[in-house]
Amino acid sequence: MELIYFCLGLIVGAVIIQIIYIKYEKAKWMTKFENEKRIFELVESSKDLIYYYEVKPEYKFRYISPSIEQLLGEGLVEKGYQNPYYVFEHIHPDDYNLLYGKVNGYGDYSKPIIQRWRDEKGEYKWFEEYATPIYENGQIVAIEGIMREITDKVKLQQELNYQITHDVLTGIHNRAYFEQIMEKYNKDIDTSIAVILSDLDELKYLNDNFGHKTGDVYIKEYSKLLKQYFKENSIVARIGGDEFAIIVLNANLDQVKYHCQNFSDKISEYNLNSKGIKIKVSVGYAFSEHSIGNMEKLLAEADKNMYQDKNKKKSESLIK
Structure with a gap:
């Protein structure tokens, strides 16, 4: 009889263990199912x-x-x-x-x-x-x-980059961007290149006699002409209060001379049609077949030529 009870006990124990194991496996499966369901719901609801x-x-x-x-x-x-x-x-x-x-x-x-x-x-x-x-x-x-x-x-990043590289008043590139371009072509990229400098004459006169708002209009009108004319292979920048720079890429000397003369004609045409401000500007340029190692020399040469043009106009006005 004891042997029978013992055997029954083993059977009942085995059944209980099996029940526990089934419940454990079910719980484990349910946990896995719930986890997978939760992950799926997270993925499905993600904004990404x-x-x-x-x-x-x-x-x-x-x-x-x-x-x-x-x-x-x-x-x-x-x-x-x-x-x-x-x-x-x-x-x-x-x-x-x-x-x-x-x-x-x-x-x-x-x-x-x-x-x-x-x-x-x-x-x-x-x-x-x-x-x-x-x-x-x-x-x-x-x-x-x-x-x-x-x-x-x-x-936002594009707007910040624009503000960092552009002049607030005119919308053309600023001195910081101009210096970056100068360094890039001085050290990294070798090409034929010209630097054209221009200085607005009589800006101080307009500011002193008609106010800075009139001077600002003068600056913006000239900047607009620069942007309209120098488009392809050109970088236009305001590098000082009344001073502007143009870098012309992949051009020869004759093309640079043509651009300077033709732009001068555009200014004359503007002045003929303008009922307000007349643009007066002094210009100097320098050209090199190679940009690497020459950018500072080009800038200095263009600056020298610009002031020669300015002094020439002053002399001519005194003679008149």
Whole structure:
């Protein structure tokens, strides 16, 4: 009888252990399920764009987070699944090579990828992406990544860069930017180059007799003429109160002479048509076939020639 009770006890114990084990496995599975569910819900509700893009054996989206529709437009999840080449139509043309390189294993995945994507309104938004390639047998088979919109951040940075490099009054480049360009062509880039300096005559007279607002109009009108005339292969900057500089790239000496004479004619034409301020300016230029090591000499030579032009005009006015 004791043996029977003992055997029954073993059986009951085994059943209890089995029940406990089943409950444990169920609890573990439920925990795993809940964790996966929680992760899925986090991904689905994320404002960032999360994706998994298969590239082999063929291009195919395995996952696109719903946030793409808030970022770029409705219906893009379905369109992406239906047409995996759809993304190549929405990337900015200048960023196409970034996308192509990324999906073909040519990208630098250690750094964020900055790119622009077109939304349903036809406007481009900036995104910062962290992408991870998936390999099998040494070949890239998929890309998974997360993209965050940074349009406001980029616009703010562009605005700050603009303020740092541009003159507040005229909107043309400032002295700091001019000096950066001078250094770049003096040390890093060798090309034929000209430096043209110009100085607004009678600015002090206008400021003293008609006020600084009139002087500001004088400066802005001249800056406008500079911007309109010197466009291609040229950098225009205000480097002092009444002093301006133009760097002309990839030109020969005859072209530089032509530009100076033709611009002088434009000023004369402006003065004929102007009922207000008449622009009077002294100009000097210097040219070199090679920029490296010559920029400071060019600046000094152009400055010397500009003051020769100014003194010549003063002498001519005294004779008259």
